Amino acid sequence: MAFTTDFSELDFKTILDQELIEVHFQPLFSIREKKIVGFEGLSRGIHPKSGRLIPPLPLLKMAKEADLTLELDRLLRKKILESFKQFCPDPHDLILSLNFETSIIDKEIGSLQLIQLCRQLNLDPSNIVIEILEAKVKSVDALAKFVRIHREHGFLIALDDVGKGHSNFDRIPIIQPDIIKIDRSLVTNLHQDYYRQEIFKSLVQLSQKIGALALAEGVETEEETLASLELGADLLQGYYFSEPQEPSVDFTQLVTGILDPVADKFKKQMVEKLNIRKMQHERYNLMIEDLVGELSALEEKQLEGELPTALVNHSIARGHLCAQRKGAPNHRHVLQDETEFPQGYLPHAPQGDGLFNQGLFLFLDGRGI
Numbered sequence: 001m002a003f004t005t006d007f008s009e010l011d012f013k014t015i016l017d018q019e020l021i022e023v024h025f026q027p028l029f030s031i032r033e034k035k036i037v038g039f040e041g042l043s044r045g046i047h048p049k050s051g052r053l054i055p056p057l058p059l060l061k062m063a064k065e066a067d068l069t070l071e072l073d074r075l076l077r078k079k080i081l082e083s084f085k086q087f088c089p090d091p092h093d094l095i096l097s098l099n100f101e102t103s104i105i106d107k108e109i110g111s112l113q114l115i116q117l118c119r120q121l122n123l124d125p126s127n128i129v130i131e132i133l134e135a136k137v138k139s140v141d142a143l144a145k146f147v148r149i150h151r152e153h154g155f156l157i158a159l160d161d162v163g164k165g166h167s168n169f170d171r172i173p174i175i176q177p178d179i180i181k182i183d184r185s186l187v188t189n190l191h192q193d194y195y196r197q198e199i200f201k202s203l204v205q206l207s208q209k210i211g212a213l214a215l216a217e218g219v220e221t222e223e224e225t226l227a228s229l230e231l232g233a234d235l236l237q238g239y240y241f242s243e244p245q246e247p248s249v250d251f252t253q254l255v256t257g258i259l260d261p262v263a264d265k266f267k268k269q270m271v272e273k274l275n276i277r278k279m280q281h282e283r284y285n286l287m288i289e290d291l292v293g294e295l296s297a298l299e300e301k302q303l304e305g306e307l308p309t310a311l312v313n314h315s316i317a318r319g320h321l322c323a324q325r326k327g328a329p330n331h332r333h334v335l336q337d338e339t340e341f342p343q344g345y346l347p348h349a350p351q352g353d354g355l356f357n358q359g360l361f362l363f364l365d366g367r368g369i
Ligand code: G
Pocket: 026, 042, 099, 160, 161, 181, 184, 217, 218, 219, 220, 237, 238, 239, 240, 244
């Protein structure tokens, strides 16, 4: 059902008192395992008069205006956990990811409502991921305490919307997240945007180094899916696979209908890329062998004069080694990334200038010569 935009005659207190909340679930996918690994629970208000759904943001705004943020947040958490229990009575290894209104963390430490709710509903906290929007927290000490207590009880912690607005990277050591949710703003058009790709890659590397999973949020197209996977995302979430939906929906058909085909396509694409790379390497090996053979026949003092000619003869300064990576704006970017050698090296450097020599050095050095 579409959201209402008509908030007239809306009595927020009625929503709270009558618990007029509906929970939708959006699946989280692992392509490697070809399965749904869990769901993000997202709550919507129900308009007391029209019965239509109210998006979470206006709901939270109304709660704030009525100074009832804590009450609403508790109600939402209760509803999400109850719906999950109903929808997934025995979750096994499925996770439920829920958003936590971080501005109220200080107040929450006293009540530990989530822990109590899990006990009441017989839910294992290790199936629950608490999503934290770290930018909103006022007290770092309270945040650290909140995370420590919940982790001790077995909950998992995710950092939400990483890369959006003013993400506070200094909080990563405090939260030590299990999942890093890379914000949609970095995923949109990922396949076409060199800068987004580099930031995305850094966040994936960071995740790997701290033992967290990297989740790409808001994947809307096949191209964004394939790009996220190629850059190393462990998990995916977004409209391309599914919008948040009522729990009555049969989510399993998403696996055969969307996940399997895109996983196969990704695999095929990677095999093709690897084969092209292998052929290129073979060609470069031959070139380098020829080049080294020619250069080693020269006297040392001849070397400097002959080197540029030898390189040109072996096509190294010509089109063959132009950057293959689409969108690399200039040679500086390519040179920084030694892992892309040799095909991502020296796109436009004119023969014989400083950059060229530096590139050659790295190139030869990279080959162990
Ligand atoms: O920031 P957070 O992870 O809580 O984001 C959840 C919100 O993002 C939900 O409101 C959900 O509907 C929305 N969302 C999820 N996937 C997509 C998507 O692919 N595109 C857009 N535009 N929004 C999405």
